[in-house]
Amino acid sequence: MNMDQEVPSYKVVLLGETAVGKSCLISRFINNTFLSNFVPTMGGCFSTKELCFEEFNKKRIKLEVWDTAGQEKYRSIAKMFYKEASVAILVYDITREESFQELKNFWYKEVRDNAENNIIIALV
DSSP: OOTTSOOOEEEEEEEOSTTSSHHHHHHHHHHSOOOOSOOOOOSEEEEEEEEEEGGGTTEEEEEEEEEEOOSGGGGGGHHHHHTTOSEEEEOOOTTOHHHHHHIIIIIHHHHHHHSOTTOEEEEO
16 A cells, blocks of 8 residues: 555544533544543544554545534534534433433534535434
């Protein structure tokens, strides 16, 4: 495989209410660490990770992972995070039913109405 070959990049955005674990999921995925103390994300944070798939002839991809603030006051800027996103991961806290209801009542509709038509939506 030619290592100089450009690696395709995909934008992934995590959405959901505050304190549902978006930042923890990203920390575990990007750095294989766990954040034990809760610090709310302000606005948004950005990380990247390159993956190599041995079973697919060592195909490489780069994920641009966006962590968004869940507080209601930041909802108006959320649109800029999922613009041109390939994947939206909707995150809720299984111990807080209202966080799931907000995915159904707000976040899912928001992504469907404002993101690309071919966006992949996952529920975590």
